[in-house]
Amino acid sequence: MKITSILSVAVAxxxxxxxxxxxxxxxxxxxxxxxxxxxxxxxxxxxFKSVKGCYEAQAFKKxxxxxxxxxxxxxxxxxxxxxxxxRAPTHAPFQTPRVDxxxxxxxxxSKKWKTDYxxxxxxxxxxxxxxxxHLAYVSNCYRIARFVQPVVLYAPVxxxxxxxxxxxADSTKPGVxxxxxxxKVITIDGVPALKAIQDYADNNSGVSRDPGVxxxxxxxxxxxxxxxxxxxxxxxxxxxxxxxxxxxxxxQCGKSKVQKIKAPWSITPIPSVIKFNSFNDTQSYxxxxxxxxxxxxxxxxxxxxxxxxxxxxxxxxxxxxRGTIKFPKGRKDSNGNDGPITKAKEVFTTSTTAFxxxxxxxACVAVISTESVSSKTEYAxxxxxxxxxxxxxxxxxxxxxxxxxxxxxxxxxxxNALFFPDAKPYxxxxxxxxxxxxxxAKVAINSPDIGKSIFDAxxxxxxxxxxxxxxxxxxxxxxxxxxxxxxxxxxxxNFFGEGWSNLPLNGTLPxxxxxMAIITNGYCGSACTMIATRFNLIHKVxxxxxxGIHKRAMSYFTFPGGxxxxxxxxxxxxxxxxxxxxxxxxxxxxxxVASIAMGELYAxxxxxxxxxxxxxxxxxxxxxxxxxxxxxxxxxxWIKIAKDFKN
Numbered sequence: 001m002k003i004t005s006i007l008s009v010a011v012a013x014x015x016x017x018x019x020x021x022x023x024x025x026x027x028x029x030x031x032x033x034x035x036x037x038x039x040x041x042x043x044x045x046x047x048f049k050s051v052k053g054c055y056e057a058q059a060f061k062k063x064x065x066x067x068x069x070x071x072x073x074x075x076x077x078x079x080x081x082x083x084x085x086x087r088a089p090t091h092a093p094f095q096t097p098r099v100d101x102x103x104x105x106x107x108x109x110s111k112k113w114k115t116d117y118x119x120x121x122x123x124x125x126x127x128x129x130x131x132x133x134h135l136a137y138v139s140n141c142y143r144i145a146r147f148v149q150p151v152v153l154y155a156p157v158x159x160x161x162x163x164x165x166x167x168x169a170d171s172t173k174p175g176v177x178x179x180x181x182x183x184k185v186i187t188i189d190g191v192p193a194l195k196a197i198q199d200y201a202d203n204n205s206g207v208s209r210d211p212g213v214x215x216x217x218x219x220x221x222x223x224x225x226x227x228x229x230x231x232x233x234x235x236x237x238x239x240x241x242x243x244x245x246x247x248x249x250x251x252q253c254g255k256s257k258v259q260k261i262k263a264p265w266s267i268t269p270i271p272s273v274i275k276f277n278s279f280n281d282t283q284s285y286x287x288x289x290x291x292x293x294x295x296x297x298x299x300x301x302x303x304x305x306x307x308x309x310x311x312x313x314x315x316x317x318x319x320x321x322r323g324t325i326k327f328p329k330g331r332k333d334s335n336g337n338d339g340p341i342t343k344a345k346e347v348f349t350t351s352t353t354a355f356x357x358x359x360x361x362x363a364c365v366a367v368i369s370t371e372s373v374s375s376k377t378e379y380a381x382x383x384x385x386x387x388x389x390x391x392x393x394x395x396x397x398x399x400x401x402x403x404x405x406x407x408x409x410x411x412x413x414x415x416n417a418l419f420f421p422d423a424k425p426y427x428x429x430x431x432x433x434x435x436x437x438x439x440x441a442k443v444a445i446n447s448p449d450i451g452k453s454i455f456d457a458x459x460x461x462x463x464x465x466x467x468x469x470x471x472x473x474x475x476x477x478x479x480x481x482x483x484x485x486x487x488x489x490x491x492x493x494n495f496f497g498e499g500w501s502n503l504p505l506n507g508t509l510p511x512x513x514x515x516m517a518i519i520t521n522g523y524c525g526s527a528c529t530m531i532a533t534r535f536n537l538i539h540k541v542x543x544x545x546x547x548g549i550h551k552r553a554m555s556y557f558t559f560p561g562g563x564x565x566x567x568x569x570x571x572x573x574x575x576x577x578x579x580x581x582x583x584x585x586x587x588x589x590x591x592x593v594a595s596i597a598m599g600e601l602y603a604x605x606x607x608x609x610x611x612x613x614x615x616x617x618x619x620x621x622x623x624x625x626x627x628x629x630x631x632x633x634x635x636x637x638w639i640k641i642a643k644d645f646k647n
Contacts, residue, residue: 031057032285039144039269039276046267048245051145055241057282058116058141058290065119067589069109072123072137074585075567076101078436081600082612086130087484091615093553096131096209098484116290117142120592128206131214132612133315133405133525133559134597136206141290141591142241144274148266149236149247150176152220152325153185155194155547157625162550164193166251167220167631168230168325175246175263182628183253190248197235198549204240207315208558210618212548213522217319221521221547222632223403224354224367228339229324231403237322239270270321292590311564312372313526314595316405343635348388350381352411357392358635363642364394367634368415371527372407376499379414383505386418390510396645397511398638399518399535402546406526409563410499416534417498418505419516423538427530427611428463428493429562429599433478436583438489441475443579453573454565454598463493463605481608493605517641519544520556520620529560529611530601537603537617544641545620546630556620560611562599 031053038046076083086099104126113119120139127137150173155164164185171178188196198211201218208214218235222228242265249261269276278288312320327339344356344365352373356365366385373379389397406412409426416425431437437455444456451459457474461467478491516535522545524532535541536556548554570585588594600610603617611617622644629636 030281032282033280035285036277036280039274041276042269042271044269046145046269048265048267051267052241054282054285055117055142056115058286060113060116060119064116064589065109065113067586068123068592069105071567071586071588072594073102073105074583075570075594075596076105078434078583078585079432079565079570079598080135080596081430081432081562081598082130082132082135082610083432084481084486084488085483085610085613086132087486088613090209090613093212093555093619094209094615095211097129099126099130100484101126101130120590125203128204131206131209132561132597133207133313134561134564134595136314137592137594138314139290139590139592140273141286143239144270144289145239145267146270146321147238147240147242148232148268150263150266151180151247151249151261152230152232152236153193153197154220154233154626154631155197155215156627156631157550158627160550162194162625164188164197165628168232168328173263173266175261177259177261180251180253180261183251186250186252186258188247188249189244193249200235204238205234207319207525208522208555209613209615210522210548210555210558212552212554213558215549216521216547217523219547220631221403222340222634224369224400224634225320225324226349226351226369228341228634229326231319231324232322234319234322239318239321272321290590292588292592295587311566313406313559313561313564314593315559316525319403319405319523340633341635342633343639347392348385350385351378352407353382353385355385355389356635356638357389357394358638358642361639361642362394363396363398363638363645364389364392365398365400365638367400367402368528368531369401369404370407371404371409371411371415371531373411379411382411382415383418386509395510395515396642397516398641399516399531400520400634400638401518401524401528401532402521402634403523404520404525404528405523406528409496409527409530412527412530413496413498415531419509419511419535420513420539421505425498425534426495427534427601427603428495428605429601430478430490430493431475431562431599433475433489433491436581438472438476439581440574440577440579440584441472443577445472447577453577454570455573455577457494459496460494461497463495468497469494490600493602513539513541515645516541517544517645518542518556519546519637519641521545521547522555522558524557525559526561526564529557532557533560533603533611533617542622542644543620544622544624546624546637547626548623550625552623553619554623555618557618559597560601561597562601563597564595565598567594567596 035050035054123137150170152168154167166180169180185193201214205214207217219233221231223231246262246264252258279285344358348355354367413425440455444453457469474492478489536543543556545554545556603611
């Protein structure tokens, strides 16, 4: 009886076990489905796990990878101005790796990848490691979300020691206590705070070869973009996926006990990138967000952008995309608004510039936030602001170009000509001119659309004669340079013609070079560089830079490049020319953006080292450390510089 019972129980258990083994496993949740359910509009809060999971769910596709690599090899190998010199060593104030871009692409091709996300991010980091704000490759497939920390940091120097402190904290967010502003941050995720931020900036920023400029880009500051606001920095606001869903700060206020603050990332869609309501699972996410969009030929003939003067560098677009933080209420500026300026009076503003007189001082300030202009009226408006400062009796003039990412080459040249009318307002440049490019130039010179193609020399002036090229010799009779162990051909020196010859220039401005000064935080890029360096290198205007690394010389400008050009512009250009030589540019197969510096500027006509890599001229003459006052109040910086005029 007992034996039978035992056997019966054993059989029953076997049946149960068999049924359990045969039962199907519950389907694995699709992370992109959850992301689709949450991402309804720009205000949607996205789960960290869903964003990261959806990205990592995209399988590696060998055919996509090969087409992407081939496209980038053509872009970098044929057209990027600094492919060769990026392989060469640099010197202070630079601290940047030697990067063999073509060799790096070859290594990426040889590696076995599990996901497309891993592959695409490897490409991003390869190009970012060159630390040229014009150079970028980014897949919009993995850039649909913005990650925001409620704690924003800066790195003041107090009593000769640099630390990381809280610049701003949103105590309405989970995990963030009140009254921690200006408290010292000891560690971030267990790593000394300054090292954690510098490491992040060095590995991800890509804006400058100078580590001090990269540090500034990662940290908070104050800048004018039509209004004064806090710029949060790339460490606290980013599109790159963080390692974890929270950041742990060890914070000490005064001499009190160190407290641990664990702040989750707030994640929201980037409306300009994500396509709302276009996917519901991993496959449809790939189809809608990741594959290259269908291209429609412009019926007017030619899709490419012939105006090389206006585009912003990718680094600048991403900086602006971070957004800003409103000033806390309590401190009123001269107009009664919440803001940082209390010791200077705003007298005029334009779309690019705010003009100030400093209280009880003969010095005035032009805060130039961008050279990106929407119309020619900005030229006259800028002049109007300058004349208001002149008429106010200003004897000294400070140009504040903090966090200025560039814009129009034409507008930069106009400002140069306005203040120094007897000098050339531009730097000479050259472009790569290998066999493929020379072939395109020979075709372009016969085009009826003069100057439309980047390969048409008739769109450039000869630096030696100041006359437009009339044949393809700019490209076909260039000069060879050996850089980074490679010898390549570059065009004859050239420059763009001005687009403002009929605009009013005023020859009665009272300021000379020794009456002027320039202040930046190192993030003065592209067209901004063309003003700052021209003023300093040619006319000897004194330069100041603020922030960065204590007791380390620091660049006052970054990515001077020449002009930014996108891969798809090149593809459409050669298509319009009907130029079909092998090895040319090709469209990327995915929803990605690839851009390069197409030209390289030179400090003087005799220089053989491009300004981008001419480390001897990058450091500012005066390096100011940030503190709790200077970091928050630009007018205190202006006053400091104004007093310096007297010395």
